[in-house]
Amino acid sequence: DTGVSQxxxxxxxxxxxxxxxxxxxxxxxxRLYWYRQTLGQGPEFLTYFQNEAQLEKSRLLSxxxxxxxxKGSFSxxxxxxxxxxxxxxxxxxxxxxxxxxxxxxxxTRLTVV
Amino acid sequence: GQSLEQPxxxxxxxxxxxxxxxxxxxxGFYGLSWYQQHDGGAPTFLSYNALDGLEETGRFSxxxxxxxxxxxxxxxxxxxxxxxxxxxxxxxxKLIFGTGTRLQVFP
Numbered sequence: 001d002t003g004v005s006q007x008x009x010x011x012x013x014x015x016x017x018x019x020x021x022x023x024x025x026x027x028x029x030x031r032l033y034w035y036r037q038t039l040g041q042g043p044e045f046l047t048y049f050q051n052e053a054q055l056e057k058s059r060l061l062s063x064x065x066x067x068x069x070x071k072g073s074f075s076x077x078x079x080x081x082x083x084x085x086x087x088x089x090x091x092x093x094x095x096x097x098x099x100x101x102x103x104x105x106x107x108t109r110l111t112v113v
Numbered sequence: 114g115q116s117l118e119q120p121x122x123x124x125x126x127x128x129x130x131x132x133x134x135x136x137x138x139x140x141g142f143y144g145l146s147w148y149q150q151h152d153g154g155a156p157t158f159l160s161y162n163a164l165d166g167l168e169e170t171g172r173f174s175x176x177x178x179x180x181x182x183x184x185x186x187x188x189x190x191x192x193x194x195x196x197x198x199x200x201x202x203x204x205x206x207k208l209i210f211g212t213g214t215r216l217q218v219f220p
Contacts, residue, residue, distance in 0.1 A: 041213065042200050042202075042210030042211055045209065048206070048207050056207065100204050101161070102156075103158075104156045105155055
């Protein structure tokens with residue numbers, strides 16, 4: 001297993017377009033998390049899944065954001081009608097739910113122009 | 114709400130010891146974790162405290178005092194490669210990250 005993979009690494013999109021990111025977690029991990037990070041700030045929690053169930057969604061997450069984990073393996077995060085304020089690094093992490101360590105992917109850097 | 118505050122920046126020289134503090138206003142968490150993040154990279158797990166006291170992992174040690182709502186990360190024998198951002202994070206059903214501390218190590 002090569003860790004948590006995210007695709008694409010970089011995405012530039014025009015304001016108003018929709019974008020979708022993919023995350024492939026460590027295969028044994030049943031929990032998957034999405035975070036957003038802007039420059040100089042700590043990662044901010046967006047949502048998390050246990051297997052295919054979405055258990056929590058941040059109140060900060062607008063209705064333009066949606067995440068899925070259809071088979072309890074990979075996950076997608078979609079942002080509709082992107083805004084310049086959506087520009088950030090989107091990080092995915094996975095954990096076994098039993099321990100305390102999370103494994104993060106290298107992230108998808110989104111730039112909305 | 115839940116918040117974890119850290120100094121924004123710390124500087125030190127190679128070979129020195131540095132302490133990065135984390136004060137928090139949160140409750141009901143299982144423990145306190147520390148993550149390292151190099152520019153453009155992924156956060157990587159460093160250390161975890163479930164109980165009060167000191168945990169040592171090689172050059173890195175972490176401390177937690179729940180009664181003082183306080184923790185710290187201690188980095189010894191600093192190396193240039195330790196220049197990075199460091200985050201404390203409260204472990205609940207998810208990680209709640211602190212504000213982050215940028216460490217710069219000078220030769």
